[in-house]
Amino acid sequence: MLHPKIRALTEKIRDKELRKKVVELLENPVFEVGGKAYSGLPLNIAPAGLSHHHCYPGGYIEHIISATNLALALCNSVEKVYHGKVNRDLIVAGMLLHDIFKPVTYTVNENGSYGTTGLADYMDHLSIIISELVRRSFPLELIHVVSAHHGEYGPIRPHTIEALICHLADLMDSRLNGEVLNAAAYLIRKAVGEELPGLTSKEAFEIIHSKAAEGWDGVAKTVEKIKKKRAARKT
Ligand SMILES: [Fe+2]
Ligand SMILES: [Fe+2]
Numbered sequence: 001m002l003h004p005k006i007r008a009l010t011e012k013i014r015d016k017e018l019r020k021k022v023v024e025l026l027e028n029p030v031f032e033v034g035g036k037a038y039s040g041l042p043l044n045i046a047p048a049g050l051s052h053h054h055c056y057p058g059g060y061i062e063h064i065i066s067a068t069n070l071a072l073a074l075c076n077s078v079e080k081v082y083h084g085k086v087n088r089d090l091i092v093a094g095m096l097l098h099d100i101f102k103p104v105t106y107t108v109n110e111n112g113s114y115g116t117t118g119l120a121d122y123m124d125h126l127s128i129i130i131s132e133l134v135r136r137s138f139p140l141e142l143i144h145v146v147s148a149h150h151g152e153y154g155p156i157r158p159h160t161i162e163a164l165i166c167h168l169a170d171l172m173d174s175r176l177n178g179e180v181l182n183a184a185a186y187l188i189r190k191a192v193g194e195e196l197p198g199l200t201s202k203e204a205f206e207i208i209h210s211k212a213a214e215g216w217d218g219v220a221k222t223v224e225k226i227k228k229k230r231a232a233r234k235t
Contacts, residue, residue: 002026003044005065012092022093029100031128038119040104048102050114053178056200063173068095071169090162094145101128180204187211191219
């Protein structure tokens with residue numbers, strides 16, 4: 001089942017044929033090679049990173065929604081402030097698909113932590129999505145947007161405004177999330193001298209808010225609150 005917020009974003013794609021192709025891939029993100037089909041953690045519960053950002057259940061969906069929103073905000077700036085032109089279909093489709101094969105490379109270890117699948121030893125999420133976009137005859141402009149989303153660290157730098165916007169939005173969202181998780185982990189260590197593994201963005205923002213509102217005591221109280229909530233969820 002496609003997440004309702006992801007479905008709503010697909011409806012922003014005006015080109016019917018492109019929208020159909022995007023939805024088909026989103027609904028069935030399976031990668032086949034040598035007659036073997038690879039499917040990973042379901043998109044709705046997968047993380048979008050193993051350690052630096054969005055590394056908790058649901059992180060993948062949060063990243064896609066947030067990065068797409070940021071990309072659309074950049075489109076507004078380009079169009080309304082700089083009087084430039086942007087193809088929003090490429091932006092939305094690019095953001096929705098850019099990391100779709102990350103979950104195929106992730107697995108859950110016995111202790112609940114995330115690890116990588118056998119496929120990940122041979123291919124990374126970017127190579128997988130590019131080969132799949134080519135195989136499914138997606139437009140070249142969209143293939144470029146997705147290939148360039150890692151910017152200077154990827155196989156090609158952004159050469160179109162749509163590719164640049166998607167790269168920046170992706171980077172911005174990963175940094176925003178990663179910095180907040182790091183800051184919260186630091187505050188927790190300083191306040192109570194221990195770690196809270198698997199911190200979600202919601203918990204991290206609560207910790208940061210509690211420090212601003214009530215100082216170190218606030219952080220300690222919030223850590224206790226989070227632990228109780230987690231324990232209640234397990235029972
Ligand atoms: Fe990526
Ligand atoms: Fe991403």
